[in-house]
Amino acid sequence: MDRRRFLKATGVAGIAGLAGCSGGPTSEGDGTTAEGTETSSDGESTGTGTGEESTAGSGQTINVGMVYATGGLGDGSFNDQAQQGIQQAAKEFNVQYDEAQPDSVSQFQNFQQQFASSTSPEYDLVSCIGYLQADALSQTASDYPDQRFMIVDSAVEADNVSSYVFKEQQGSFLAGVMAGKLTTMEFSAGGGSTKPDEKVVGFVGGEEGDLIGKFEAGYTAGVKYVDDSIEVQSTYVGSFNEPTAGSEAAIAMYNSGADIIFHASGNTGTGVFQAAQEKGNYAIGVDRAQSVTKPSYADVILGSMVKRVDTAVYTSVEAIANDSFDGGAVTTLGLEQDGVDLVYGDTLESEIPSGVKDAVSAAREEVVGGSVSVPTDPSNV
Amino acid sequence: MPPAVRLDGITKRFPGVVANDDVDLTVEAGTVHALLGENGAGKTTLMNVLYGLYEPTEGTVSLDGEAREFDSPRDAIDAGVGMIHQHFMLVDPMTVAENITLGNEPRKWGGLAVDRERAREEVTDLSGRYGFDVDPDARIEDVSVGVQQRVEILKALYRGADVLILDEPTAVLTPQEVEELFTVLEELTAQGKTIIFITHKLGEALEAADEVTVLRNGKNVGSLPTAETDREELATLMVGREVLMQFDKSPASPGETVLSVRDVGVEDERGVDVVRDVSFDVREGEVFGIAGVDGNGQSELVEAVTGLREQTEGSVSFEGQQIDDWSRRRRIREGMAYIPEDRQERGLVMEFDLVENAILGSQHREPFAEGGRIDWKRSRQHAEDVIERYDVRPPNADAEAHSFSGGNQQKFIVGREFERDPSLVVATHPTRGVDIGSTEFIHERLLDLRDDGRGVLLVSSKLDEVQGLSDRLGVMYEGELMDVVDPETVTEEELGLLMAGEYPDSYERAALAADASADDATNTNVAGERS
Amino acid sequence: MNLRDSAERLVRASAFERFLISAAALLLSIAVGFVLILAAGRMTTCGTAATSFLGVGFCYDPITVYDRLFLGAFGNVFADPLNGQFATTLSETTVLMFTGVAVAVAFRAGIFNIGTQGQLVVGALATAVSVLAASTLVSGLLGTVLLVPFGLLVGALFGAAYGAIPGLLKAYADANEVITTIMLNFVATSVALYLVQDHFADPESAATQTVPLPDYAVFPSTVFRPRDDFSLLAFLFAAAVLVGIYVFLERTSFGYDLRTSGIQPEAAEYGGVDAPRTVVTSMALSGALGGLGGAVYVLMILGNFQTGIPSYGFDGITVSILAGNNPLGVGFAALLFGVLKSGSIVVDVGTDVPPQLVGVLRGLIILFVAMPEFFRMIGRRVWTFEDDPSSRPVADGGSGGETDE
């Protein structure tokens, strides 16, 4: 896959008053995946209030501005998953997108405004990835009532914002059930094995916060659901970007008896996989099917708690394409909506005993059916 | 036999300065040659040319009749020239043997490692050959200045030097150590080495050298065999006129005690006692001098008096008040002026102009500051006053301190401190590095202050200066006050022995004894207060 | 008098020389950046060339990048002087003015305060928490008049206290301030995280942050639009602080003490300056300015405290270096870095060149500023200045009563 980002029309002046000042050839790059799409220098807006100002563009190009969470692309989980969504959308619709990777909280608002205020192209949708953007977005959304936004992981109450939130605790619950089941039995496959005499599993978090707390809470609840006597060790590395520390945290747990670790720590998780491989134990991925995205660790990744950020992004773009943008709505994606789920590892799926899979399925039914309510705060487990 | 060293028409120019002007110099092998001149006459520059540190602007250098061009000291060393600088070029935390072999280490294992055994042996051999007594494993920072100097000489010899240049080798030595050095030099010439030593002391040149070359303002004004000349001739050559240090001094009329130092002890940074049990008084209208070889605790003692260093023992009183817990600032405020030893480190802020430097020490005081705000107008006025009265050149208050020559920096400090209207002036080496004219001026001003009824505490390693100016003279050796003598009557020999820590035979510690009774009375008082 | 003479005299004037060197450093780093962009443009692949030089096509066009970077930061300032991007530039500038002058004050006192970041974090948190608590007591215009100064005061006090710690350690335990301040930065971040999460968390938000301050408790967005998170008032306050610090350093006794101990501690001691106390007070002052930066960040930009504070403290070091540690120079240097920060956002959105480029530029500017000798050398080549004897310390021996000591 070509990961490189490409030049758009250089004639595009994101900032008013600077148009046409570049000296290069009037070349026009094209989107990674929007094959054959000639980008016009003018965006096309569909049905926004500013429609009359925009010139009739060539075709129905949908312009999307992506504002990623701090951590940036290449995190192997959250942001990459969002990017997968927009790439998917670009494949299926006539989509042109631009990406921005802020590196601090205070920049979110500016990036959102950049996209919202741009007139060439005029963005049809600004995707805000991550809950940290919520405060900035509630401001930006009210400043640009005609601009449509979507946000992932937080609910922003505004008519022009479509919000997508996930029940991470539910998916994590299933991960916990799987871990709980496996740690108590003798299991050996791929690059690892369990230690049946030790009833310990682990959790590695990135930076402390409510969101990661939901992962931890659901996971712990799932483990305890299987067997209350299983110990769940938990470490926060303090960063989503410290794989070395992630590796050490995981090794410490494996050494003290844990055989399966679930991580919710972005890039730090790479270290967890690394540790699992080294110690011959298992890990559970997060956000994406990490046995696929990080194939070198597929032999120790039992499964991943996927969070369909891509679905959220894709759905919102699709809504624009179908002119059915659902402003003001908060879409909650749980197990029931396939917004979160536990997917088994590519390599290990066939090895996982059916008893475990059955237990996971059963738990899934109970969560969806409402007979099990999964906590969101680790201190309430 | 060609001369060991021959310099022909050496001229060295620095931007704006001609340091050496067409200098010729011939030194025969196996002799001691003194290079005599005032501070700033260009002696060191000339020798730096010979040592390859400077490239001459014009002129040639020949060794043993062969013309040489040195791009670096390395070339000079290879040609057999060694130099012992005034400031020793030694690495303090390294051992004697490491310093001597630096740059020429004996190696083993294909040149990878230093052969430390061999280095030690070679150093022991070498020092034995010339009768030096040095421990190859001692660290430089732990040995005395005299030993350090010998290490420097050994370093040069180790690198095969046949010509040794010594830059003011006696400045830091006691008279006895000077004698030892001269014996060493004799031993070296006896073994065929050639010595050039730089000095501004006539007596030394006459005593130790076979031939003397006098430099003045960068020019060679005469080369004479010592047997054919005398002090007067050399002095005239040196300064261009006959100058003898003479002080036009009226008899002192001492009044009340301004400063009283009792049983003071001070430690240095490493916690070593450098001043022990020192007691003396300075009275209004007198100059109390402290003589001694540099590094015998004078600096630390003065720093304790002026509030720059904590004393560990004893107490100091100023105008009748015990001031042990006074801050430096308070001491300044109460009328203690201080001409520090190192003007470029302490006395002036080199990056400040003179306007800013004029209020150093007065920055919190009226009239220069009021309510925490500095009055720069007054400060400028003050700076200009000092510049005018003390003849600071160039008379530019806006120039930064580092752009002035050393002498003018010193004049500015002296002026600033004297104009504080002090009741006590503490002056350490007030004329070090200052030209003759300024030196005379500073001496006059010091005596004026004395005559005006101020107390003066004068520390200097220049014996003639401290002896000539003082009304009473204390001698320090290894942190202790050996005695307080009458500078008029004490002989040079007696002083020399005291400075070396010995009491002359049948010597009576008269002056000290006279003071002692008073001291004892005060001591009991102080002790009583403390208990 | 010929042209060369006057040019020479101008160059010797140190403030002017300083400015020239900074400008030259900026230009040179832009030139290096230009090459870097082209090189990067050859490393990546793209459909069509963005620009071409000497027949070689490049994927990135440096001219566009610089256009976006420097002009983009001002937005369309002539048509709309209150435009959002310009406001962002100014609001970044405002915070950088505080952190820059914080570092500068410590620098002038001879202390290398790398801990401005931590001091800013502490000040920011203290401001957010205390203003929030106090905001229940008053409201409306009176609330603004009382709460904003109160918040600034609290930020300054807490910053000062946190800055005084490494000051005390340096003065009385001889602990290297570079090390302690770096360590304290980590500590501040972690402790702030703990405090916010466990004690001051906003229950409504998933983010680790405090409850937003009411509108009347933050800087009113004078003239500019509220959404741009910029307050002219705060900017003017920052400017006033810079002038105040300048006056403090140049015109007051304590400023004199501080500067003296910064360039020549021995001389300061000689002049009656209590060295340890000056170290502590200078660090406290530096910390207070850093804390003020944190307070302004909270009261102007964020409206609450949230973990993940941008690295204003480290940027302050670069600002101060570029400004030659001169408080007035800090204003201009802060503006330049404000432009770079804000412009990097425009570059990120408007071009495909990675915005980290701005980080490289920043490093290059500092590198070039660090080597004035290089520019002097070039300057001498250009003008072939003769050495002026009167303005030079005498090298060795010679006239004027100097000795060879």
Next chain:
Amino acid sequence: MSSDSFGDLSWRRVVGGAAVLGLAVLAVAGVVAPESDAGRLLDILTAQTTLAATLRLSVPIAFAALGGIFAEKSGVINIGLEGLLIIAAFTGVYLTDVTGSVWMGVLGGVVASTVLAALFAVVCIEFRADQVIAGLAVWLIALGLAPFASQVVYGGPNTTSVETVGTLTIPLLSRIPFFGALFDATPFVYLMFVAVALSWYTINRTTFGRWVRASGENPKALDTAGVDVQRVRYAAVLLSGVLAGVGGAALSLSLGQFTGNGATMVNGKGFIAIVAYLFGNYNPVGALLSTMLFAGLDALQLTLQARDVFAVPKPLVRTIPYVTVIVVLALFGRTRTPEAAGDHYESGDD
């Protein structure tokens, strides 16, 4: 200095003694009551795995610290170690990705770091730049350049995953309790010990080492001894680049990825390295020990979190290593920096 009176020193001794006493009490309590917090802490402290983690975490810091020692001993304060680590970490992964060989990656990291160190050397030695400011610049440049390059090549600040370096286990020896960790580690750990030993030997026993020391203590003495001070300093700074390069490459290649967001994956390790060698008083062995103290505390805090020893909030547990450094520095703060460190030297300066 007047601030350091005798009283301070004895006070330091008292507190230092109290700390040692505290540790002893902990040990006793741990043995007596193994199930208490003290017991579990003692258990963790004496675990072979704790040592293993300590060694792994030490590698980049120790290499950078060794580099810092050479540079500063020669009189050039290299505060840009962080930058050297960053650039080496990225280049290491990039070249591994391109060439497919981890060791080519290490080599690449070393070359990149050395080139940057060379730039720093030229700027400091040739153009008389302020060393601290130039060092900061080196850090900032690398901090921008590595993620920039990653963006250009990989489309994000984080690179793809590449092959990593596995562990080398020495049979039998690795079974020794606690110290077995020394014989079951990555090649970088062994390399670290070799580098520390070689560095010690170089500084204390070779001519080059002597010249380095003399150049930092009294460059004029070295110059007048006929050794080119500038060349010695160039060599020392380049060596610091080589060593930091190994450290940076080891950091990223133990993991197979470079992550370049925020402070990057190096995240202050270069600065910790400076702390380490100052602590270790410029002695390579001392630097290694203080590195291991810090790394050990870091490893410890991760384990303490997981095992829930002492019910202290996790963010606070993370501050343990930093607070410890401050406390230890306050107690034993005095370090003797080389006399001429930070000063520019040019032959013929008077």
